Amino acid sequence: xxxxxxxxxxxxxxxxxxxxxxxxxxxxxxxxxxxxxxxxxxxxxxxxxxxxxxxxxxxxxxxxxxxxxxxxxxxxxxxxxxxxxxxxxxxxxxxxxxxxxxxxxxxxxxxxxxxxxxxxxxxxxxxxxxxxxxxxxxxxxxxxxxxxxxxxxxxxxxxxxxxxxxxxxxxxxxxxxxxxxxxxxxxxxxxxxxxxxxxxxxxxxxxxxxxxxxxxxxxxxxxxxxxxxxxxxxxxxxxxxxxxxxxxxxxxxxxxxxxxxxxxxxxxxxxxxxxxxxxxxxxxx
Numbered sequence: 001x002x003x004x005x006x007x008x009x010x011x012x013x014x015x016x017x018x019x020x021x022x023x024x025x026x027x028x029x030x031x032x033x034x035x036x037x038x039x040x041x042x043x044x045x046x047x048x049x050x051x052x053x054x055x056x057x058x059x060x061x062x063x064x065x066x067x068x069x070x071x072x073x074x075x076x077x078x079x080x081x082x083x084x085x086x087x088x089x090x091x092x093x094x095x096x097x098x099x100x101x102x103x104x105x106x107x108x109x110x111x112x113x114x115x116x117x118x119x120x121x122x123x124x125x126x127x128x129x130x131x132x133x134x135x136x137x138x139x140x141x142x143x144x145x146x147x148x149x150x151x152x153x154x155x156x157x158x159x160x161x162x163x164x165x166x167x168x169x170x171x172x173x174x175x176x177x178x179x180x181x182x183x184x185x186x187x188x189x190x191x192x193x194x195x196x197x198x199x200x201x202x203x204x205x206x207x208x209x210x211x212x213x214x215x216x217x218x219x220x221x222x223x224x225x226x227x228x229x230x231x232x233x234x235x236x237x238x239x240x241x242x243x244x245x246x247x248x249x250x251x252x253x254x255x256x257x258x259x260x261x262x263x264x265x266x267x268x269x270x271x272x273x274x275x276x277x278x279x280x281x282x283x284x285x
Contacts, residue, residue, distance in 0.1 A: 076124070197243040
């Protein structure tokens with residue numbers, strides 16, 4: 001445990017951030033949609049979409065082949081594992097606690113299926129890309145679990161924490177962590193200046209902030225420069241995101257999010273072009 005991450009609640013120099021909204025999302029089979037661009041994504045941008053799921057059977061589809069543009073996706077398996085393919089030319093397996101990042105940019109398609117005998121428990125996040133990233137060539141990146149840096153209870157998925165950094169080539173001004181705490185453990189984090197967007201989603205146990213966030217809940221934190229202070233009730237696992245607000249409107253297509261209608265049109269044209277190539281190759285009906 002990094003000593004700088006642990007403090008008594010009475011030692012806070014600034015008031016801890018409070019919960020201003022909570023949701024359990026909308027469940028669709030084994031997957032719960034906690035955030036989408038048409039609802040909380042408007043409040044939490046650049047975080048515009050978050051799914052959490054536990055899929056029990058191997059060999060099934062994770063999400064089926066589909067396109068994106070204008071965003072990046074980060075899929076985080078907590079248990080189990082999945083196989084992926086995308087039109088950047090990358091394919092492979094992502095075991096538990098590895099990461100799969102795809103910056104769709106100007107347009108890409110990807111596919112995923114479960115290979116592990118263990119249930120696949122995962123979070124999948126979408127990030128709205130800034131204007132100078134949204135139409136850049138698609139790129140994907142797989143990070144081995146051994147390459148995910150950690151400090152104490154924190155695995156750094158995106159951004160930086162206490163000297164640890166993510167190897168993912170993401171836009172600046174975004175932190176995204178996986179935090180695991182023992183019962184009664186306290187974690188205290190002071191986000192960087194300007195990170196007024198803040199939220200967390202609990203997949204096990206409960207987190208006291210001082211209001212309680214329970215298993216299955218996503219909570220939105222107040223827009224401030226305060227600390228995030230969590231006391232675990234039970235063995236607790238959660239993901240937490242902080243960021244500088246995305247200053248652009250969310251102009252959405254079915255699988256795309258852009259900053260303006262012209263960029264959306266260009267992204268959707270590229271998606272359609274790649275789709276025709278996939279059909280010609282027999283990968284898409």
